[in-house]
Amino acid sequence: MHDMDFLESFVKAGETSISNLLLHHYHEYGLTTGQLVVYLQLKSDMDRGIAMPDIAAVAKRLGTSSDKVYGQIQQMMSKGIMRQEVRTDTNGKEEAYYDFSPLLSRMSATDLKQVPNDNNDQEQTSREKLYGTIESEFGRPLSPMEMETVADWLDKDQYAPDMIILALKEAVMNGKLRLKYVDSILLNWQQNNLKTPADVTAEKKRFNEQRSNSTKWHSAGESKPANEQIPIFKLSGNKQQRHSK
Incomplete structure (x- = not known):
């Protein structure tokens, strides 16, 4: 029945x-x-x-x-x-x-x-792999609107897939399994002109060295040099917002 x-x-x-x-x-x-x-x-x-x-x-x-x-x-x-x-x-x-x-x-x-089929196939494959990677890290399938957000990163914001994956890993390391958090990381990098994984690695190294020196100065009771720049690389505390997609 x-x-x-x-x-x-x-x-x-x-x-x-x-x-x-x-x-x-x-x-x-x-x-x-x-x-x-x-x-x-x-x-x-x-x-x-x-x-x-x-x-x-x-x-x-x-x-x-x-x-x-x-x-x-x-x-x-x-x-x-x-x-x-x-x-x-x-x-x-x-x-x-x-x-x-x-x-x-x-x-x-x-x-x-007029559209090269090979390039289209490769782009679609890369897109599908990116969706799969995000779903694997989040432990769940993406909703249609989340897929739209990822598509906008690629099509509108022109973020490179390797940068999206790197931002995804940063979000997972911070326990933030949300695309909104990944988006804030990507925006932070874009605003600070970090365009490649190498740029991000170099900035993380610079930030960590600066923080280490700051700790040493504090332990020694010394003040920071007047010309020291404020670090811009602080993913875990990123509170920047962007327009919702």
Whole structure:
């Protein structure tokens, strides 16, 4: 009986289809992973005749907040991937709806032959490995919005994968298993022009030496030299904030 109930629920739920062209090349069309997931959620409702899906319900299904879903929608609108329109229904009433025809226009206008497949495959593999590394360190899978945050590090902030992994290790060492903390480390490094792992290593060494000298001066009852610079490398005490993604 349980199997029959499941089968009935499965059939009633329906299906949401997606073109493999979009699924395999959504990055080339300007979509991030998080935006693709939001698009699929909206499409699943729109395919069932819901012109304006309930964003709170979409957020609940994704395990995130309505503000973040709205943020993804606004980003897709600003990219020209979707738009909100108004139409008149059969009763003469106006209703708003989401229109993804701009996405189809973009897909038809994009010449995928001009995109090197090998580079795309390598980039996707590197991205997937990065997701896997973070999930392994955190001991849990990433949510769609967390995947979007990582994608933004790569696509918008242009952080190198090796720097992200290094920041991840620093966060784990400090017992902070949160992307927000990793983000604060990356921002700290960016603001201090630390662009490579070698830069970070050199700055950590400089900071540790400076702290060691400070301890020696304190033990000897001496004051610090007047020209000593305040250390900028202090990850465990980093309280800097950045705009949420």
